[in-house]
Amino acid sequence: MPKNFTTGYNIFFAAAVCVFWSILVSASAVSLKDRQEKNRQFDKQRNVLYATGLATPDGEMSREDMMATYKEKIRAYVIERKTGKVQDGIDAAGFDQKTATLDAKQSMAAPKNIAGIPRLPNNAIVYHLVDGETVEGLVLPIVGRGLWSTMYGYLALDADTKTVRGVAFYEHKETPGLGAEIENPKWTATWKGREVVDDAFKPVFNVKKGGAGSVAEDPHNVDSITGATLTSVGVANTVQFWLGEHGFGPYLETFRQGR
Ligand SMILES: Cc1cc2nc3c(=O)[nH]c(=O)nc-3n(C[C@H](O)[C@H](O)[C@H](O)COP(=O)(O)O)c2cc1C
Numbered sequence: 001m002p003k004n005f006t007t008g009y010n011i012f013f014a015a016a017v018c019v020f021w022s023i024l025v026s027a028s029a030v031s032l033k034d035r036q037e038k039n040r041q042f043d044k045q046r047n048v049l050y051a052t053g054l055a056t057p058d059g060e061m062s063r064e065d066m067m068a069t070y071k072e073k074i075r076a077y078v079i080e081r082k083t084g085k086v087q088d089g090i091d092a093a094g095f096d097q098k099t100a101t102l103d104a105k106q107s108m109a110a111p112k113n114i115a116g117i118p119r120l121p122n123n124a125i126v127y128h129l130v131d132g133e134t135v136e137g138l139v140l141p142i143v144g145r146g147l148w149s150t151m152y153g154y155l156a157l158d159a160d161t162k163t164v165r166g167v168a169f170y171e172h173k174e175t176p177g178l179g180a181e182i183e184n185p186k187w188t189a190t191w192k193g194r195e196v197v198d199d200a201f202k203p204v205f206n207v208k209k210g211g212a213g214s215v216a217e218d219p220h221n222v223d224s225i226t227g228a229t230l231t232s233v234g235v236a237n238t239v240q241f242w243l244g245e246h247g248f249g250p251y252l253e254t255f256r257q258g259r
Contacts, residue, residue, distance in 0.1 A: 041093070042063065042066075042067065043170075045066065045067065045070040045074070046066055047153075047154055047168050047170045048070065048074055048127050048139050048154055049066055049069060049070055049073075049074070050154070050166070050168035050170075051139050051153070051154035051155065051156040051165070051166045051167055051168040052073070052074075052129050052137065052139060052156045052165055052166055053156070053165060053166045053192075054069055054073060054129075055069065056185065057168075057185065073129055073130060073131070074127050074128070074129060074130070074139070075127065075128040075130055076092035076093065076125055076126070076127050076128075077092055077125070077126050077127075077128070078090040078091075078092050078095045078123050078124070078125055079123065079124055079125070079126055079251050080122065080123055081120065081121060081122060081123060081124045081246075081247070081248075081250070081251075082122075082250060083250055083254075084248070084249075084250035084251030084252070084253060084254040084255075085254070087123055090123065092125055095123070095125055097121050097123075097124055097125050097141055098143075098152070100121040100122070100123060101119050101120065101121040101143075102119070106121060106122055106123070107119045107120060107121045107122060108120055108122065110246065111246060113241050113246065114144075114237040114240060114241050115143070115144030115145065115234075115237050115238045115240075115241035115242070116144055116145030116234070116237070117143060117144055117145065117150070117241075120246060124141070124247075124248065124251075125141060126138060126139070126140060126248065126251060127139035127140075127154075129156065129165075135159050136158070136159055137156055137157055137158050137159055137165050138156070138157050138159070138161065138252075138255070139154050139155070139156045139157075140154065140155050140156075140157070140242060140243075140247075140248050141153075141154055141242075142154065142155050142238050142239060142241075142242045142247075143238065143242075144234055144235070144237060144238025144241060144242075145234050145237075145238075146172055146174045146179055146182075146230070146231040146234040146235070147174060147175075147179055147228070147230040147231050147234065148173050148174055148175065148179065149172045149173035149174060150172070151169055151171070151172035151174065151182065151231075151234065151235065151238065152169065152170060152171040152172065153167060153168055153169035153170060153182075153238075154167070154168050154170075155167050155196075155239060155242070157196070159259070161197070161201065161252045161255060161256055162195050162196065162197050162201070163193060163194070163195055163196075164191045164192055164193065164194045164195070164196060165192065166188065166191065166192060167188050167191050168183075168188065169182045169183050169188075169235075170183075174228070174231045175228070178225070178227050178228040178231070179225070179228040179230070179231030181225045181228060182225065182228075182231060182232075182235055187222075187223070187225060190212075190222050190223060191222050192215075193215040193219075194215060194219055194220065194221070194222060195219040195220055196220070196239055196240075196243055197243055198220070201252070201253070201256075203239070203240040203241075203243040203244050204220045204240075205220055205221075205222075205236055205239045205240055205243070206220060206221050206236045206240075207221065207222055207223065207224040207225075207229075207232040207233060207235065207236045208221040208222070208223060208224055209224045209229055210224075211223045
C-alpha cells in the first residue's frame with residue numbers, strides 16, 4: 001500500500017531536493033571555474049607556441065613541457081594600441097584581448113578597415129620570444145573576417161619585425177577542406193621566411209592565386225588556398241591590417257627604435 005504523505009511533507013521534500021541540487025551545481029561551477037580558467041590560459045600559451053614553431057599541434061609535446069617552454073621563452077606585455085606604449089600597470093596574464101574588444105569601455109568603433117572588424121581594443125597584447133635577455137622575435141594576435149567567420153590567430157615575426165617565423169590560426173568557422181585549410185601546417189609552413197612589410201615597414205603581405213614563388217623570388221606572398229580564395233584574401237588583409245597604423249604599427253615602430 002502506498003503511504004500517504006502530508007502536503008507539508010511533500011513541499012518540504014521538494015524544497016530539500018531543490019536546495020540539495022542547487023548547492024551541488026553551484027559548488028561544481030565554482031570548483032570548475034578555476035580549472036576552466038587554467039585551461040583557457042593554457043590554450044592561449046599553446047597557440048602562441050604553435051605560431052613560434054616551439055611546439056607543433058601533432059601532440060608530441062606534453063602539456064607540462066609546453067607550459068615550461070612558454071615560461072622560459074615567452075614574455076607577454078599589454079600595450080596601448082594607439083601609441084604602442086607598454087602598460088606596465090596591467091598584468092598581461094589576466095588580460096584577454098577578445099574580452100576587451102567586446103567591452104564597450106575597453107574598445108572603440110574601428111575605422112572602416114580591410115580586416116572587416118567592427119571594434120578595436122584600446123589595449124592589446126604582444127608576446128616577446130626570448131632567449132635569456134635577448135628578444136628573438138614577437139608574436140602578435142591577429143583577427144579578421146574570412147568568408148564565413150571571424151578568424152583568430154597569432155603571427156610570429158623575427159625581431160626585425162619583418163620576417164615571418166610562423167603563423168597559427170586557432171578559431172574560425174571557415175569550411176572544412178576549404179577555408180579551414182588556414183590551419184593546415186603544410187600551408188602555414190610556406191609562410192616561414194616571408195616578409196610581411198617592405199623596406200619602409202609598410203604592410204605588403206598578400207596571397208597569390210596560382211601559387212607564390214619561393215621565399216627568395218617572392219618574399220611578400222604566399223599561395224592562396226585552392227578553392228578558398230576569399231578566406232585567403234581575408235587572411236592577407238588581416239595580416240596587413242594588424243601590421244598597420246590601427247593595429248600594431250605604433251608598437252612595432254617603438255620596438256624597432258628601442259633596439
Ligand atoms: C559550400 C561551400 C563552402 C565554401 N567555403 C569556402 C570557404 O570556407 N572559403 C572560401 O574562400 N571559399 C569557400 N567557398 C568557395 C567560394 O564561394 C568561392 O568560390 C571561392 O572562395 C573562390 O575561390 P577559388 O577561386 O580558389 O575557387 C565555398 C563554396 C561552397 C559552395
